[in-house]
């Protein structure tokens with residue numbers, strides 16, 4: 001179909017498409033147009049990776065915007081939001097204003113109401129709905145990218161509920177759901193009342209196969225697999241041989257592995273395969289790219305990546321800083337980097353086609369079973385689908401690797417010839433429902449149990465389940481939990497969120513996290529006997545609940561059949577032999593008691609909470625991904641725990657409760673990382689100490705900042721006298737500084753390192769920046785005039801000019817001494833790294 005013949009497109013759209021190199025539509029796109037995608041029809045497109053789904057969405061969005069609506073494009077990953085928004089910015093030539101909604105969950109994002117097209121993650125959209133953003137009620141078109149992720153036990157339910165809410169809010173809006181090829185796309189289409197485009201067509205032929213011995217075996221649709229020689233040299237790995245063979249053909253290879261560590265190790269090894277094949281020009285370009293990578297962040301990961309890139313190889317995983325990721329993706333697309341070893345994040349929507357794909361690891365460690373588990377077919381097919389660059393390669397080739405004859409047969413059967421698994425709703429899992437039930441009530445989507453069940457009846461889960469009554473049962477358990485923890489009130493059939501419940505929903509907290517926080521705080525502060533008993537409630541119920549939601553449906557089924565979790569207070573009451581429900585907040589409420597505000601429990605004003613205790617508290621919540629305990633860690637962190645036993649919040653499990661104790665210690669390890677950061681320990685030192693990447697520190701810090709901000713609000717809601725402690729802990733982790741630097745880091749452009757230098761030179765606060773001798777300030781900032789001027793302006797100094805000011809040498813020496821003195825842990829050695837260039841300020845160490 002020629003682009004001219006697409007109906008209902010706004011003026012200029014055809015020219016725009018042509019300018020983007022699109023003259024005629026790919027067959028699935030043409031099918032979508034015939035199904036009415038530009039006329040506002042709902043559509044599900046189940047189409048292979050890289051076969052032009054995005055254009056289907058664009059056609060829907062530009063025609064919907066032309067009809068006067070706003071379009072919302074829902075992406076599965078935060079990292080993809082900016083990438084998609086950048087792609088859509090080309091639509092600005094059609095007068096379409098594109099916005100991307102990232103940032104904090106609690107913001108309502110009203111500024112987005114002026115945009116024509118908004119890109120956001122499903123979590124973000126969910127939170128916008130919770131926060132009452134008005135524009136989400138005026139949508140003309142909603143696109144859900146990678147809708148098959150509804151199957152994901154952790155994130156799927158949010159997407160599912162969000163789509164259901166958006167439909168309720170915008171009954172007339174067009175819905176377009178894009179999916180990888182799945183088996184039951186028809187079920188998704190039926191659920192969404194949508195037309196279905198379901199096809200295997202792809203713009204470039206994909207040959208899937210398995211490498212074994214000295215040959216690649218391809219499934220070309222014949223009875224027998226096609227065997228092609230691809231010998232492995234004596235000193236080579238199979239992957240190395242494939243990469244070399246591809247290079248001889250001037251092609252690039254994408255290698256998927258199952259862990260970050262493996263990705264890094266493989267890049268190092270593959271670099272030595274690539275390096276001898278580089279020409280001088282490539283070497284020079286790669287050399288400068290390596291330098292650029294090194295300057296992004298001062299860490300071992302950054303160095304390792306730069307070393308690999310200098311040899312024409314790279315690794316890619318979620319532990320990388322986003323600047324690193326972008327540099328690698330671009331260099332791979334430009335064919336400068338010849339091989340990338342990646343964890344599956346790269347398969348999830350980043351457009352990085354490559355001549356060949358190797359799926360090296362088809363098993364991955366699975367925390368819930370404690371062993372290696374085969375990857376889903378859908379995921380392997382998505383990785384394989386990255387093979388073949390349209391217009392550049394005759395076809396793409398994707399290979400799994402077998403070590404023996406049996407494995408060759410197994411891999412053919414399991415992946416090459418197999419159909420992807422059907423997508424199944426994971427909504428009926430209790431951790432998912434406790435969040436969504438509270439939010440659904442708090443944001444007014446349901447005011448009674450009846451309405452709640454009616455709302456849930458509009459979900460994919462309801463359309464798929466054959467098990468009558470299951471959702472009612474789980475919902476009942478969840479309502480009891482929410483009521484007992486004071487988030488909901490129930491009067492007959494009527495459901496109302498309490499103030500605390502509203503706060504929790506608005507803050508985007510898992511109610512279990514909120515219950516943990518409330519309990520930890522009350523446990524430390526409440527003097528009343530009764531309330532203390534009630535406090536460690538969620539704690540006790542946390543046992544199985546804080547873990548990542550269990551993907552095993554059967555298990556969840558079992559749990560809910562058995563009445564689900566044990567409501568918090570009941571457990572504690574059992575243990576402590578108190579009157580059951582005597583302190584039940586819900587019951588109190590029935591008596592007209594106002595337990596959460598005003599005349600709540602009596603607090604001990606003398607208690608103060610340490611940052612470590614607060615970091616531990618938030619690290620224990622299911623909203624924080626804790627660090628794993630490695631060998632030796634159990635002893636190490638047990639010791640640390642006993643050292644800090646009295647300081648930590650909430651009821652600790654005993655050493656003999658294995659899982660719970662392990663969880664407690666993992667949280668302590670995570671808390672210790674956060675504390676190290678807030679004690680100004682060097683970033684590189686932290687990555688080594690905890691075996692994490694710089695991106696991990698950042699994500700832990702971001703999560704802690706968010707959870708402590710939420711704790712601050714909860715503490716105010718409870719009227720507990722520790723708001724200042726919580727705020728200080730939050731600000732310290734946010735900026736990565738000790739408390740004496742908090743005033744300084746509040747000035748823009750002053751990161752943790754500059755603040756420390758200024759402080760050591762005697763510039764101890766914002767006021768000093770306004771009044772102190774400029775030469776001292778300049779000295780502390782290593783004589784960088786432009787930097788000093790910016791900082792002084794930001795601090796509000798009237799005359800910020802550094803003209804004819806000489807840097808004070810003593811100040812410079814004092815500041816440098818500070819850096820090499822290792823402000824953090826007294827071991828000067830790694831602190832010396834802080835004394836790098838001022839470009840440090842843009843690296844992770846300063847979170848600018």
Ligand code: ADP
Nearest residue numbers: 021022024025026049050051052053054055351
């Ligand atoms: P998907 O979203 O299905 O993974 P994309 O939408 O990213 O795939 O498309 C893959 C590539 O194909 C993109 O580079 C896109 O510009 C290109 N493309 C899509 N449709 C057409 C078309 N009709 N003609 C030419 N190129 C196209």
